[in-house]
Amino acid sequence: MTRQTPIPSQSACPSSLRIGAMDFDGSDIALLNFRNSLQSVPANRTLLHDGSDSGKIIIVADGWLATSKSSLSGEVQLIDLLLPGDIADPTSADGKTAGLNIEAVTDAKLCAIPLPDWHKMLAASPRLARANELVQAAERSRLSERMLRLGRGSAESRIAYALIELSLRLKPLGLSENGAFHLPLTQQRIGDFTGLTAVHVCRTLRRFVRNGLVETADHMDVRINDLTTLAKVAGVEPDRLAAEITPVPD
CATH class of the missing domain: 1.10.10.10 (Winged helix-like DNA-binding domain superfamily/Winged helix DNA-binding domain)
Structure with missing residues (x-):
């Protein structure tokens, strides 16, 4: 069984970060409150389990992450593969727990941002908000394409x-x-x-x-x-x- 790595409670962000197709650096007002550091995660390490405490946004800076759901019988469906610049919002509608599993497929670097801080960043930076919109729209499109083929x-x-x-x-x-x-x-x-x-x-x-x-x-x-x-x-x-x-x- 893979071990779960606690995502740091303190915000960690690199000095330069790609979100979608946009690059953000320390001069952007949305990133000024975050230290210039990254959380490194080894391959095959589980970051979050379905139902565990969440409340953070995860931005992939390097490497591959995977989101998945597991049945009670142990069957796994890999929901999505997250690449550099992608954003994972694992928190379910209760605002506290993860609605899926997140695992590092390869050695990876990520930025973990508490949801309240993330919402402030989006409000402070229209450019960041637009990058987030594009990333989420791209995710919806690829998930719908994949679901069509999974079903039909x-x-x-x-x-x-x-x-x-x-x-x-x-x-x-x-x-x-x-x-x-x-x-x-x-x-x-x-x-x-x-x-x-x-x-x-x-x-x-x-x-x-x-x-x-x-x-x-x-x-x-x-x-x-x-x-x-x-x-x-x-x-x-x-x-x-x-x-x-x-x-x-x-």
């Missing part, structure tokens, strides 16, 4: 969509070039993300490789070789999808 899509469409989504999201971060990117997920985790078994993920990826759509290596370096065909399998238009799930500033 084939295994092929689910995995094809996941690969395209991640490639598009990593590109503006400089982590995907010409369709090539590193995916720090086991096949089991890809299955948790797409609602499939690890065996089904393995078979589907092999079929994509055999048909020349993608290449995989070294657990898991991925290259999308035929975006046009993969997009047809996923049922998406890549340019339109990129505009909807990438928080580009106005």
Whole structure:
């Protein structure tokens, strides 16, 4: 079982922080009340458990985080993957407890901000408020796309969509070039993300490789070789999808 790392009660924020596609530094009024430091978290460390005390916003500065829900029988559904610049608001409607699990997929750096402080920051900085709006809008768009495929899509469409989504999201971060990117997920985790078994993920990826759509290596370096065909399998238009799930500033 993974251990839970308490998120520090004192606000911690870097001297420069990317939120969505916008960069913020110490000159921004919204960040003046925060020390120039980061909370480092090792890979596979659980930050929050569903139902535990919350009340904080988490901003990913570096690395990958994952949000998930677990059934009483132990089955896991990975809800979302959070990349640098993304914001996690895990607090449920009671204002006190987390409504999901948050785990570090890779070694990560994050900024944890108490909700009252975050609300003050948003009120003080229209630019920060706009960045937050764009990040949340991008999250809603990708979650709706993924839910459509979880409910109605084939295994092929689910995995094809996941690969395209991640490639598009990593590109503006400089982590995907010409369709090539590193995916720090086991096949089991890809299955948790797409609602499939690890065996089904393995078979589907092999079929994509055999048909020349993608290449995989070294657990898991991925290259999308035929975006046009993969997009047809996923049922998406890549340019339109990129505009909807990438928080580009106005």
